[in-house]
Amino acid sequence: MTARKFLSGLAACTLFAAGAFADVPVRYTDSGPEPLLAHVFEQIEQNQWEAALNETEALVKAYPKFRLGHLIKGDLLLARTRPLQRFGQGGPRVAEEQVADLREEAIARLRAYKNKPTESQVPRYLVQLRSDQKHAVVVDTQKARLYLYQNDNGTPRFVADYYISHGKLGVEKLTEGDKKTPIGVYHVTSSLPRQKLPDLYGNGAYPLNYPNEWDKKMGRKGHGIWLHGTPSDTFSRPPKASDGCVVLANTDLDALAKNLQIGSTPVIISNSIEWLSLDDWQTERQSLLTMIDEWRRDWESLDLERYASHYARDFKSDGKDLDAWLAQKKKVNAGKQWIKVATNNISMFRNPGKDDYVVVTFEQDYLSSNLSNRMQKRQYWIKDGGRWKIVSEDAA
Amino acid sequence: MPRLGAPVRLVLLVSGCTIFGAAPAAWANNIEDVSHSIKSGQYAKALDQVDRYLADKPKDAQGRFLKGIILTGMNKQGEAIAVFRKLTEDYPELPEPYNNLAVIYAQQKQYDKAKEALEMAIRTHPAYATAHENLGDIYSRLASQAYGKALQIDSTNESAQTKLAMISDLVGTGKVGVGGTAPTPIVAASKTPTVQPAAPAPTPPTPIVVATVKPAEPAKPVDASIEIAAAIDGWLSAWSKKDVKGYLAVYAKDFDPPKDQSRKEWENERTQRVGKPGKIEVSRDKLAIKAEGDDKVVVRFRQHYKSASLSTSSGKTLVLVKRDGKWLIQQERVGG
Numbered sequence: 001m002t003a004r005k006f007l008s009g010l011a012a013c014t015l016f017a018a019g020a021f022a023d024v025p026v027r028y029t030d031s032g033p034e035p036l037l038a039h040v041f042e043q044i045e046q047n048q049w050e051a052a053l054n055e056t057e058a059l060v061k062a063y064p065k066f067r068l069g070h071l072i073k074g075d076l077l078l079a080r081t082r083p084l085q086r087f088g089q090g091g092p093r094v095a096e097e098q099v100a101d102l103r104e105e106a107i108a109r110l111r112a113y114k115n116k117p118t119e120s121q122v123p124r125y126l127v128q129l130r131s132d133q134k135h136a137v138v139v140d141t142q143k144a145r146l147y148l149y150q151n152d153n154g155t156p157r158f159v160a161d162y163y164i165s166h167g168k169l170g171v172e173k174l175t176e177g178d179k180k181t182p183i184g185v186y187h188v189t190s191s192l193p194r195q196k197l198p199d200l201y202g203n204g205a206y207p208l209n210y211p212n213e214w215d216k217k218m219g220r221k222g223h224g225i226w227l228h229g230t231p232s233d234t235f236s237r238p239p240k241a242s243d244g245c246v247v248l249a250n251t252d253l254d255a256l257a258k259n260l261q262i263g264s265t266p267v268i269i270s271n272s273i274e275w276l277s278l279d280d281w282q283t284e285r286q287s288l289l290t291m292i293d294e295w296r297r298d299w300e301s302l303d304l305e306r307y308a309s310h311y312a313r314d315f316k317s318d319g320k321d322l323d324a325w326l327a328q329k330k331k332v333n334a335g336k337q338w339i340k341v342a343t344n345n346i347s348m349f350r351n352p353g354k355d356d357y358v359v360v361t362f363e364q365d366y367l368s369s370n371l372s373n374r375m376q377k378r379q380y381w382i383k384d385g386g387r388w389k390i391v392s393e394d395a396a
Numbered sequence: 397m398p399r400l401g402a403p404v405r406l407v408l409l410v411s412g413c414t415i416f417g418a419a420p421a422a423w424a425n426n427i428e429d430v431s432h433s434i435k436s437g438q439y440a441k442a443l444d445q446v447d448r449y450l451a452d453k454p455k456d457a458q459g460r461f462l463k464g465i466i467l468t469g470m471n472k473q474g475e476a477i478a479v480f481r482k483l484t485e486d487y488p489e490l491p492e493p494y495n496n497l498a499v500i501y502a503q504q505k506q507y508d509k510a511k512e513a514l515e516m517a518i519r520t521h522p523a524y525a526t527a528h529e530n531l532g533d534i535y536s537r538l539a540s541q542a543y544g545k546a547l548q549i550d551s552t553n554e555s556a557q558t559k560l561a562m563i564s565d566l567v568g569t570g571k572v573g574v575g576g577t578a579p580t581p582i583v584a585a586s587k588t589p590t591v592q593p594a595a596p597a598p599t600p601p602t603p604i605v606v607a608t609v610k611p612a613e614p615a616k617p618v619d620a621s622i623e624i625a626a627a628i629d630g631w632l633s634a635w636s637k638k639d640v641k642g643y644l645a646v647y648a649k650d651f652d653p654p655k656d657q658s659r660k661e662w663e664n665e666r667t668q669r670v671g672k673p674g675k676i677e678v679s680r681d682k683l684a685i686k687a688e689g690d691d692k693v694v695v696r697f698r699q700h701y702k703s704a705s706l707s708t709s710s711g712k713t714l715v716l717v718k719r720d721g722k723w724l725i726q727q728e729r730v731g732g
Binding site: 060088090098 | 539545
């Protein structure tokens, strides 16, 4: 029967696009429409039409503004009256683009649902959370997914994941108005309540600090990259829909917002998350912590050569280049009998994507024979000649 | 049972009589009076008659069923629903009250309720063609509602058309049994959207859905079957209405008249036959369409012809060609 062939074809192309998922243990921690959606597609695959329609009815009842649910319902109903060849066939031709968008959404939701991270997987970027950073957010634009992690004594523990939309024209934002989402390590800078926003932004908005120091260094332009909700008549938007913002369903935004600390919760946006096993994550974390500690000890040693070995050739700090920086350090060190440096409350995040760097912040406690101070510091470490070196160092 | 679309729904009345068995002669006359009043559109009178009938036999299913039809005709849908619903409770084994309940729900655009009622009708009588046919309709409408929500399309046109077709169906139901009455334009108008195969298996799409879901869309190759079905239904409808001009307009300029007739001779013969007084119904079953090129198809189907004196079903083969965007008949043969 053609109708059957069509719908299982849809299920097949959707589910198979999701790759092998049978072996991945699935954890039902989410509250979104994915579990029902996935079940509907399973039933379609097994030719259980009646059950699939019933579940779809339940789905749109639970999520009345979920357009994808309504489209599947339309298909399942129409398949009873005529053979269907493709997803959303009953929609008018003028709406072809919307149908294609909803198909993308279906694929994205199912793929993320079937490929949930396991307990023993950690996004590589969350190297070290500060004790006051209760949560961290990691976005995977390819999967159209946002993952929320909890800081469990330094180890990131998965809490929840949500479907998201990103820029219409993809990622790697470069210029104002390019409708792209930036890739990088950011944090939420403020909270804009619903009352102060147009309906487009839904239940609220959380601006990010794009462009960050690195972006500025790279000459990236634009502003106004936010996490925000959906308009009141819309449950979710297609995977690529925004002008660069990361968009969540209002209920998801509300749930996420409870865990966002203004000014401190990291929001890391990646094109495709690199996952590490807990063991590998631990090893990488240790080696990066050691790297910081070696820098600290070499500074304490008052041996300028050892200290200089931690700085990259194109280092810059507040307008100073490497030579100027080292000359200054030499001058200061000359007057010291001893230095004690402590780095407390370290946070380390590895940048996703092409620019491989680690952004490190810490509380620097500096004691010396003639001067002491305490400051918040931020360093960017890059791979230079196969070794991690500091390319920028400033007061944070 | 031939699947006639609108005409089939007259089964409501007729089979109602047979199911409920022969009533005493006096009552039978009474019921016939009610039917007559319904058929001539005198609903107030019919209501009065049926109320008197029911005063003596308050539980009588046939009387209550007719009352439901009268109330529907009077546009008292709420009361009609109450009557039919009570009938489904008292006689859950009868599919007709479920079916009519569904028709009224559909008029009110309560398609979910309509669907439930029809599914009940089918549960009691799995082979009940009218319910299957109506259910197909309801699925289509529910589907376009769902697409509307999914794709943010306005589907207001559809509801208006739906309503008209449904109301006239019930009026048509009352009328057909009489034989002599001239068909009203409403009844005729209802034929095009409702003449459709009732098979639940893959069927050609209903013209209603096409007309409403895809307004003003250029034809796609996939949808040629829809246009063809619409052309044939238009032709059958014109024939049933005795609209000679509309009937002849479906024939191509180079139509090949049978029996070596000239076009003129053939037209005269058809004008005389098609225009002959007396009520007729021409309808069809499922179409088998075979493409003979981009703009030419051979279509085979069972054609049902019914008049006061004659009722036949025969195979029919049409060759249709597309001219200026319209499908026209180039050849017409009896037989498959």
